[in-house]
Amino acid sequence: MLVALILFGWGVYSVKQNKIDAIPDLSENQVIVFTEWMGRSPQIIEDQVTYPLVTNLQGLPQVKYVRGTSMFGMSFVYIIFNDNTDVYWARERVLEKLNYASRLLPQGVTPTLGPDGTGVGHILWYTLDAPGIDLGEQRAIQDWYVKFGLQNVPGVSEIASFGGFQKQYQVNVNPNKLNYYKVSLPEVIRAVRSNNNEAGGRKLEMGDVGYIIKTSGYLNSIDQISRLPIASRNSIPVTVGDIGTVQMTGETRLGIFDLNGQGEAVGGIVVMRYGENADEVIRNVKAKMQDVAKGLPKGVKFNIVYDRSGLIEESVNSIKHTLIEEMIVVSLVVIIFLLHWRSAVSIIIQIPITIAASFIVLNALNISSNIMSLTGIALAIGVIVDNGIIMAENAYKNLAVRQAELNKEANLKTDKN
Incomplete structure (x- = not known):
């Protein structure tokens, strides 16, 4: 009982500390190298930028493969590492290799690393509601004030600006x-x-x-x-x-950002850092927005257009309700099946202890609470009580056999007397 209480307490603490997200991060463990050389055709980018980078980055340790993409004025190289490789160790190795590979590129061309985010790192989108302010001024506010303010939030990898005009002579x-x-x-x-x-x-x-x-x-x-x-x-x-x-x-634009068919808008995308708690980062970003809003021009305010926290709460709450319903149904089945409340209680009490203890393992493996992991726990509730039922039935069977033996011995002693 003492061990069970310790596991349950540790499990409750692990539930509070466990990372929460709507969907699991199944993206590859990759580092992106971005190189810009405006005005050049894709073929020139491929021959003079992408090819030298790809060939020199293939010798890195723990690399599965290297992919390269060339387009007008830009080159993207994706270095895919093994799943168990630390992402920041991988970024250091790539930077070391780029110090040499940069010598092979044309003069003035400098490759840079992409943000340390993942494919599911876009956790929040916002726009600036700025009536009476032109798109160029809005983009300046976003790039030179809002972006730097939100960039300091723990867990944020990048604030990617979009929309408007970037001023230039x-x-x-x-x-x-x-x-x-x-x-x-x-x-x-x-x-x-x-x-x-x-x-x-x-x-x-x-x-x-x-x-x-x-x-x-x-x-x-x-x-x-x-x-x-x-x-x-x-x-x-x-x-x-x-x-x-x-x-x-x-600056020349390749597209525009239109909000709900009401015209162009300026805003940013909050990209979460690798391995962070999405729900916590979103809360911190919203709190920081309140501080940043104090320095915005009069009449300018934030307008959140995408917020994953709503999806996270709905997904997790749905699974929580399912867990509670399954626990109730399984408990009723156990009680009806055994028709013995003491045995039923000893089996039912294993359900919350086992579920709480499972979060200890989730934290140890750095797995977040999402619809996949919580659904797996929900599906396993029926299996949790199976061993308890079998052990209870086995104990009753052994007790019955032992009682029959004792009765038989008692009857023999009575006959002898």
């Missing part, structure tokens, strides 16, 4: 003017790049006062970019504005 060059002023496109790029920087100087001491000298050269407006000199023709400077136009606009 664009220089639209006129080829005819380039030819007229005898200026090449690389010269235009070099002029803009070299004039958009900041440099520091030394300390200048004058009397008893020291002055720190620096130059501030970051571009802040369209007019500043237009007046940048590119070259000199007959002692007259040729500026960026002479060979084209400068405008503030959004």
